[in-house]
Amino acid sequence: MTQTTNSSVDVEAVKAYLLDLQDRICAALEAQDGEARFVEDAWERDPNDSSLSLTGGGRTRVIADGAVYEKGGVNFSHVQGPQLPASATASRPELAGRSFQALGVSLVIHPRNPMVPTSHANVRLFVAEKDGEEPVWWMGGGFDLTPFYPFKDDVIHWHQVAKDLCEPFGDAAYPKYKQWCDDYFFLKHRNETRGVGGLFFDDMNEWDGEINFEKTFAFMQAVGDGYIDAYVPIVARRKQEPYGERQRKFQLYRRGRYVEFNLVFDRGTIFGLQTGGRTESILMSLPPVAHWDYDWHPEPGSAEERLYKDYLGEHDFLGNWNPAE
């Protein structure tokens, strides 16, 4: 039996939570689509194949060509590797080179209707191990929303759920992880946030100066569960919104930014590709279709311009935020 103290890590408990979370998210999303279903691709790396730098496996679940979702993936994976790469923990480079295991749920949903925002969520546990030393573990994750069209109510709802789930963890939690999200999901070469943010945390294991597995795990669960509460109601109320070719074009153009972020900046993607992870599962986050137009700019006064002006960038969405209607 696994012994759990406040500081020691219970990998099995986390794994059980993650598998259940994957099930619940897929069920909640499918219920909104009504037509398409997630298709599961269970995979396992051959532990005897010495050409692989990573062993382990996962449950990749993909939904495509649905009534609501053009493409989406909700992945669970649990991998082991002999060498933790630097990308895994930016703040503790001294752990690079330890063997490790990593498990998590990671998802990206690309709806077809441009009025429904794209969303992403991820929760993960890392354990870095070394013979004769205590394992070092930490959790990370978060969720962020990438709208194409400006709907004030959606953004407020998204951030209200984020704030509410943070509340049991202290007043400082929401502002801290909201800020981290704005900082992380940022395209430096565009000087743009990816969307309207949400929550992001990493390297988490301490509360009040002490390593605390239970509380960290509780926070991970709050974030994982919170994603469903944050996203599903937005899908429900926007999926029937009318749209035309103009809106579709803008969606495909903005999806180009999503590709740029994932391939240039996303730590999970880079970690996966660096460690020889399963490419198809990692790059499932890329949109089904994306466009690039040279030096495109929105028309002054348009809804597209309002997205740039009032939504992208850092805003105190639950406070002093007055987007043009």
Place this chain on the structure above:
Amino acid sequence: MTQTTNSSVDVEAVKAYLLDLQDRICAALEAQDGEARFVEDAWERDPNDSSLSLTGGGRTRVIADGAVYEKGGVNFSHVQGPQLPASATASRPELAGRSFQALGVSLVIHPRNPMVPTSHANVRLFVAEKDGEEPVWWMGGGFDLTPFYPFKDDVIHWHQVAKDLCEPFGDAAYPKYKQWCDDYFFLKHRNETRGVGGLFFDDMNEWDGEINFEKTFAFMQAVGDGYIDAYVPIVARRKQEPYGERQRKFQLYRRGRYVEFNLVFDRGTIFGLQTGGRTESILMSLPPVAHWDYDWHPEPGSAEERLYKDYLGEHDFLGNWNPAE
């Protein structure tokens, strides 16, 4: 007047060549399209804007929605920066931190018809400068072809031009720069070459153990001029080939790989984004439309599968190469 010895660099001569090369390439490509024209966007960084890490300017030329070209760009730029980043010269990291200037022509052409391959070419000169020391300079460049459908004759023509232009530079040149191209335009996470390669060189300034500007510049010119001879005849003979939805879908899927290469591996793109270059000019290389499908595989025996089996990967195209017809 600029003094030119064999070892000292004549930036003005290179610049004059590059501007003329850009003109000639655009004219030759336009002649094949017959409808669309390149539109020039001349840009210059404000030298007094201290927020910019890079000064200089360029002539971005973009063609879009043509009869032949769905999107293409042929860019000239000449930029100066206070700090050479590590990505500029992988083999001489000791130069990182020097001030530098870089000038070059860089182009990517994305034809609409999937029977016409995508092509890329680039020639560039770097000069790394430091007070009280001789400037260090080197050239780089090359061209590579990314077909969607397998046409043996096109690939042989492309490589024959590459081999012929290398001939005055010694028997070792073509095999060396062909190999470098295969190695460089390689998507590690896919275990795939980007296409059928061509030539790639970098950090070039020596011939027979001596720094030699004239010969290096002559090689750069052979590569720049060679691109036109290599690509234009392929466009001419494939632009009327019939195709259907299946071929278009495969083209858009394969273009996803092009995006992956450019954003994850391309040294020029990473250099440009790292140094705060002009994002729209740098990312002009991205295709107008790209698709990603989860875990897609070509049908056994299909033309798409023949591309993977007989064209992608390392092949001795001018020697022992027997693709299925």
